Structures are given as C-alpha cells and as structure tokens.
Amino acid sequence: MNTPDWRVVLAPQALAAGLGASDVVVVDCRASLADPDAGERAWRAAHIPGARHAHLERDLSRRGPAGEGRHPWPLAATFTERLGTWGVSRDTRVVAYDDGDGAFAARLWCLLHMLGHARVSVLDGGWAAWTQLGLPQESAAPVVVATRYEGTFDASRLLDSAGVQAHLARGGLLLDARASERFRGEVEPIDAIAGHVPGAVNRPYAANLEGGRFRPAAQLRGEFEALLDGRAPHALVAMCGSGVTACHHLLAMAHAGLPGASLYTGSWSGWIGDPGRPIATGAG
Structure with missing residues (x-):
C-alpha cells in the first residue's frame, strides 16, 4: 500500500491512518541529554506500533576525536548500515518522533535529508500528542526484515x-x-x-x-x-x-x-x- 504524499511535519492522525503500510517505517528518537539510556527505556515500555528505536549516542551520533563536539556526525557507512537493520530502503517513508518538540527527531530527519532521502517526516507533537489522542501503542519489539541502504552525506x-x-x-x-x-x-x-x-x-x-x-x-x-x-x-x-x-x-x-x-x-x-x-x- 502506498502512503499519501506526507509533508515534512506530519500530523498524528495522518500517521495513524498509514500505520501498517509496507513502505512506512516509524523510528522512536526519544532521548535525554541527562540520561543517555532514558529514551531506550521509554521505547521498551511503550511506543508507536512497529517503531524502531534510534539511540542518540549510538545511532544518531558517533564517538569522534576531540574538537568535533559532544555529538559528532556519524559516518555514512555506519549510519546506512543502521538504516538497513531498521528495514529502511530508498523507497521507505520514514517517520521520526520523540517526546514532543521534535528536537531529537529532527536529528534523524536531518541525517536522512543529508543522504538525499526525500520521504522523511517528523511527527508533529511527538509521543505526547500521540498519547493525548489515545492512538495505538505497544511494548513489543517489532519484527524487522533487514535491507540494504547505500548513500553518502552531502x-x-x-x-x-x-x-x-x-x-x-x-x-x-x-x-x-x-x-x-x-x-x-x-x-x-x-x-x-x-x-x-x-x-x-x-x-x-x-x-x-x-x-x-x-x-x-x-x-x-x-x-x-x-x-x-x-x-x-x-x-x-x-x-x-x-x-x-x-x-x-x-x-x-x-x-x-x-x-x-x-x-x-x-x-x-x-x-x-x-x-x-x-x-x-x-x-x-
């Protein structure tokens, strides 16, 4: 099933209508600068059905040499390998979300955007908006069919x-x-x-x-x-x-x-x- 032409910022109701489509992958980007593993714990407790979890430190950043800041940009080969384990291909519609304001979800959006991946959105209002609307959630880890993703950053x-x-x-x-x-x-x-x-x-x-x-x-x-x-x-x-x-x-x-x-x-x-x-x- 093909999804509609979703916008950069996606309303929760639009995602809810497209959940389960074969070309949609949802990624939970919840994170905390004070507690690096808080986002993963939150994802394990409950998440949008089918959502994979992106760890800010391990997946959306890398350990880099001094001078590259606290969250160095990941290497393209490492990041695209992670996309493959999430089942993301060039044709996938990716939707990222975090607790609410989009600060961490925007990081995944930007990573994909810099790879030239056009079909990526951020959930407007994130997990807070999703739960306030009483939309579906689950705690089980998704079953993922891995794929291969190739690309380099701009x-x-x-x-x-x-x-x-x-x-x-x-x-x-x-x-x-x-x-x-x-x-x-x-x-x-x-x-x-x-x-x-x-x-x-x-x-x-x-x-x-x-x-x-x-x-x-x-x-x-x-x-x-x-x-x-x-x-x-x-x-x-x-x-x-x-x-x-x-x-x-x-x-x-x-x-x-x-x-x-x-x-x-x-x-x-x-x-x-x-x-x-x-x-x-x-x-x-």
Whole structure:
C-alpha cells in the first residue's frame, strides 16, 4: 500500500491512518541529554506500533576525536548500515518522533535529508500528542526484515569550524538554536565555556513551536525570510550546543518551503575545543 504524499511535519492522525503500510517505517528518537539510556527505556515500555528505536549516542551520533563536539556526525557507512537493520530502503517513508518538540527527531530527519532521502517526516507533537489522542501503542519489539541502504552525506552542507569561519567571512548567516541565556553566556549547564561564536545570531529552536506543535508554515517562512534578509536559504548555517537541536531549524525551514540550509556539526561544543578561537558574550 502506498502512503499519501506526507509533508515534512506530519500530523498524528495522518500517521495513524498509514500505520501498517509496507513502505512506512516509524523510528522512536526519544532521548535525554541527562540520561543517555532514558529514551531506550521509554521505547521498551511503550511506543508507536512497529517503531524502531534510534539511540542518540549510538545511532544518531558517533564517538569522534576531540574538537568535533559532544555529538559528532556519524559516518555514512555506519549510519546506512543502521538504516538497513531498521528495514529502511530508498523507497521507505520514514517517520521520526520523540517526546514532543521534535528536537531529537529532527536529528534523524536531518541525517536522512543529508543522504538525499526525500520521504522523511517528523511527527508533529511527538509521543505526547500521540498519547493525548489515545492512538495505538505497544511494548513489543517489532519484527524487522533487514535491507540494504547505500548513500553518502552531502558534505557541502555539513560544516566544521573552519568552514563556519569561512562562511561568516563571506557574509553568511550563522543561526544559533540554543536558549537565549546560553547564547548570551549568562548560564552554561552543559559545556565548559559559556558564550557564542562571534557573528552568530540567536533564534532558540523553541521559537519554531507553539503549544508543542510546529507553527504554521507560512508564519515560519516569514520569520526565516526576515532573518535571511534577502539571502537564499543556503546562506544560513544552523548551530546549537552539539549539532542536535540545530537540526530543528533545518526542519522548520524545510517545513516553511525554504530548504537548503546547512549544519555546523560540531556546534558550540566543537568551537570551544580550540582555546584559540574567539568567544563572544551578550546579545550580539
């Protein structure tokens, strides 16, 4: 059975209607930065029927050398092998979800997007919306028929620290998705040094949401176009603390019809890996 042409951000009712289709794979991306195994425990307790679990540290990131941040981008060969064990092929419609705001699900969306996988959506409102609507859930692990997935990431849209410096020198926009107080350097609950990359602009990823759901596409488009100030979407590079929640901005822009932005994979935790790099504090 073929699914309808689902959008980047998918309503729970639309997924519920398509559950069980042979071309649909649901992936549970629930996670906690404070407790790396909390998401897997939650998945084992209950999940959307058929959902596989993606572990933030093992599946959506990798252990990398110093300077690549807290959640280094995975190697294409390792990630595509994981897709195969989940039963994902190039023709699969993938739906990612997390607890609610899409911050972790957007990471899987971004990984697939950078592989050129067009048929991938994030569940609007995530597990919270699904359960509030009383939609089906189960605790049994799904029976998966493994497949083979081949592909490479679009390296031109995955920037390291040197690439970010060059991007800023060309007049590009660097958009930081962290909370404003972290951007300003007033607090830093995770990383060793507070502040932001000089020249970056702050827009917390939570600004893409309203009531736990994504804001209307037209509204988001207007807000991102104002930030771009006449520049094309590819002039924007998103960052955050470790390259995870920054993916939320890429997702929101695609939802708004503005695809093509890039990701600073190491983000703030990668930037401060070199003590020689400059650091800014305050609002600008």
